Amino acid sequence: MKFKSLLLGACASVAMVASAQAVTLTIATVNNGDMIRMQKLTDDFKKQNPDIDLKWVTLEENVLRQRVTTDIATHGGQYDIMTIGNYEVPIWAKQDWLVQLDDLGDNYDADDILPSVKKSISVKDKLYAAPFYGESAFTMYRTDLFKKAGLEMPEKPTWEFIKKAADKITDKDKGIYGICLRGKAGWGENMAFVTALANSWGARWFDMDWKPQFDSDAWKGAAKFYVDLLKQDGPPGASSNGFNENLALFQSGKCGMWMDATVAASFISDPKESKVADSVGYALFPTHAKYDNHGNWLWSWNLAIPAGTKHEDAAKKFIAWATSKHYTDLVAQKDGWSNVPPGTRQSLYANKDYLDKAPFAKLTLQAMQAVNPNQPTVDKVPYKGSQFVSIPEFQAIGTAVGQQFSAAVAGQTSVDQALQNSQQLTTREMTKAGYIK
Known part of the structure; x- marks a missing residue:
């Protein structure tokens, strides 16, 4: 009995430590189809990061813009990750409102991001958001x-x-x-x-x-x-x-x-x-x-981290997952190549599987590259x-x-x-x- 009590006590202690170490990320995002799909696929992220929980705040785009702008300008701290556009990124980065994102992991391949998109979410060649999808x-x-x-x-x-x-x-x-x-x-x-x-x-x-x-x-x-x-x-x-x-x-x-x-x-x-x-x-x-x-x-919906978040490392892990080549492959596997998030990575437009399944791909790239x-x-x-x-x-x-x-x-x-x-x-x-x- 004594051994059993000790074992149960040890298990309870481990559970308490795990619970104490668990992080909950609050993510504000827009109610567009690609973002809804992302939420459905986050079991893949959870398997890799069992110590990170996700809380979604999904809003109509006008409301999203109002909420995140108010929160970041007042240092409200409601969100650990915000979905924002390439309009906000450079303006907010210059105010020191965003965390720099040049360290999303060795396999992230930031150089693969389409130049026009990368430039629009960078300040002094430093990335302050990661593009989830891009568009013209x-x-x-x-x-x-x-x-x-x-x-x-x-x-x-x-x-x-x-x-x-x-x-x-x-x-x-x-x-x-x-x-x-x-x-x-x-x-x-x-x-x-x-x-x-x-x-x-x-x-x-x-x-x-x-x-x-x-x-x-x-x-x-x-x-x-x-x-x-x-x-x-x-x-x-x-x-x-x-x-x-x-x-x-x-x-x-x-x-x-x-x-x-x-x-x-x-x-x-x-x-x-x-x-x-x-x-x-x-x-x-x-x-x-x-x-x-x-x-x-030229637009991109991007994931960014507000300065002052208490969960910066966990937020970076999620953003690296959601905007990675791995995520693209995951969507292709689950929903087909024509449904992967477009307009962010050069490698996607060199992928024959994508070009064969997405009749709009070449024109999308042409439109994005023509923007000045x-x-x-x-x-x-x-x-x-x-x-x-x-x-x-x-x-x-x-x-x-x-x-x-x-x-x-x-x-x-x-x-x-x-x-x-x-x-x-x-x-x-x-x-x-x-x-x-």
Whole structure:
């Protein structure tokens, strides 16, 4: 009996030590399909790291941005790992708000990250986040509807062609809409698309003296085109639709065309999730007939560690796992090569298995490589950024302007009034911030 008691006591002591050493990582992430898949595959991580538990906080992207921005700016310490974009990374790193990530292990191979993506999440050549997936934007369309309408999608479509095609494809009696575009207000929601559209029309957010340009002919043309197109050929409630809402519409067969993030391709071409998987085609993001500027969109969702976390080593282990070549192989094994996170590693685009299974792969890479964040539009600009402006003030300004455009799509205000309001509020905020003297 004495021996048994000693044994039980020893086991209890070991359990208490193990419990004391266990770490729980709180991870804030976005409710996109790739992140949901990652959560389902974390048993693989747990097998390798039984002493690390994971607590997920999964949020809609506008809410995620608000929560993590507030938390990191106030040193709230709610999260050990944050899912943030290449907009936030350099701004926050310069504030010493993020942990440097140049030590993710000997097998991590940071040199394999696509140069454009790596540069966008580095400061002074030091990595401050690890990319989970990267994207540009392109055109997705229904080949069956195009064939029925006697249309052929050009490799490099113009917005003029897109308008004609949308008019021809739209059949509201059958619940088919020629175009689906982001209308939900947010600097990373509707303004990501609207800024890319505006870039292709030769518009810019600011001139070289940081004066807002919403009163320019380029913005007037782009904004009117966008609003009129959605009103005539878009689905009902377009002003409430963001990336996920349009993805669901396209997958259910409601959209003839959709211009959005290249990452959507794996979901609309997956027969398990998409009713139209066998009739999807791809082309470059449209441009204005006057210019050869295909939108300029470069984004990555990245995993970063806020400075001050108590679990830095454990957080690095998770990030190294989630953004590794091993994770890519894991997704390929479980869900097929076409579903692996795209747009981060050069080796993926040299992988024949991936190229054979993902018809959108080459065009995704082509679109990402064509982006020039230093020159996103036709005329010179004082800022960097593709579908956003890389200044701290843009988060608030972009969302406020996004509300104006969303209201115009909903018919609550005119295009002219939305542009006038955008000009005034942006001028006010840029003056307050000291950009305009």
